[in-house]
Amino acid sequence: MARSKPAPIHIPLPAEEAAAFRRRLHRWYKQHSRDLPWRTTRDPYRILVSELMLQQTQVSRVLDFYRRFLERFPDLESLAKARPQRVLEAWEGLGYYARARNLHKLAKHVTSSPSGIIPSEPVELQALPGVGAYTAGAVASFAYEKRAALVDTNVARVLHRVFAPELNPKSGPGLRRLWQLANELLPRTGKVTWTHNQALMELGALVCSARAPKCTVCPVKRQCASVERFVGGD
Incomplete structure (x- = not known):
């Protein structure tokens, strides 16, 4: 009888790496965020x-x-x-x-x-x-302003490319891991989480796009595990 494969062990992101990612992302968002009507209301x-x-x-x-x-x-x-x-x-x-x-x-x-x-x-x-x-x-x-993670198409793409390119983001295990990453990256407070979640979505929409990511201007390119794949193809 063939033995089933053990479930992969996911090691949480180091705190320093998560903090550096948030810092770069939030700084970028403050300079490049779009003025959208649903961002001015609670x-x-x-x-x-x-x-x-x-x-x-x-x-x-x-x-x-x-x-x-x-x-x-x-x-x-x-x-x-x-x-x-x-x-x-x-x-x-x-x-x-x-x-x-x-x-x-x-x-x-x-x-x-x-x-x-x-x-x-x-x-x-x-x-x-x-x-x-x-x-x-x-x-x-x-x-x-709850400390709640979210993963939409844009966020999934960013997290997949930056931290876990080996995953299949459309598979059950892959998507669960992306939600884990989203939770690991959350700031400590709900107020900052508002900015963080908006920034993740904005990065996926404006920079880390599906077909033509703008890696050279990406604020988190130093941490991205996929940057060589895209820049090398330019």
């Missing part, structure tokens, strides 16, 4: 709307839809009271309409709950319609 409803819209959709495309949607439904209560057809009309052109339906269900669910407010803890957020691990972490971090 309203959990508005952040939730933005996060659901941004799923599988480019930022440039979301901007106008985000503003128009909030003009029509400025808060959770107005969305909960709306007819389903009105919600879909406000979403029309953005695609992936299941997101709009889930957002409407979520509004009804939350407004009919005893508290009437969107939860602040990731575990509770994931119990809401259409909210997965990433969206839960994003709302907890960006609305409530």
Whole structure:
């Protein structure tokens, strides 16, 4: 009988390496971050709307839809009271309409709950319609300044290239390791975590892109395990 392979042992990042990564990343973000409307609010409803819209959709495309949607439904209560057809009309052109339906269900669910407010803890957020691990972490971090990790496509790409290029990021074990890395890199406080998570996402969007990463201007290139692969191919 063939023996099954033992599960790989993951050694946590050294504290000094994690600290250096955060320092370089945060410094870069302060100089290069984009001015986006959902970054100037701590309203959990508005952040939730933005996060659901941004799923599988480019930022440039979301901007106008985000503003128009909030003009029509400025808060959770107005969305909960709306007819389903009105919600879909406000979403029309953005695609992936299941997101709009889930957002409407979520509004009804939350407004009919005893508290009437969107939860602040990731575990509770994931119990809401259409909210997965990433969206839960994003709302907890960006609305409530919780010390919560998040891994979207951009963050996964950054962590995979910098720290673990040997992984298959689309496999179960690979994705779990990326979430572990995201947690290991978290700052000590929720307030700084807000900046950290925004910076990770921004780095993946503006510099560590999927097809043509700009390694020469990357703030963490000294720590990146993949930089020679991309720079060498220029």
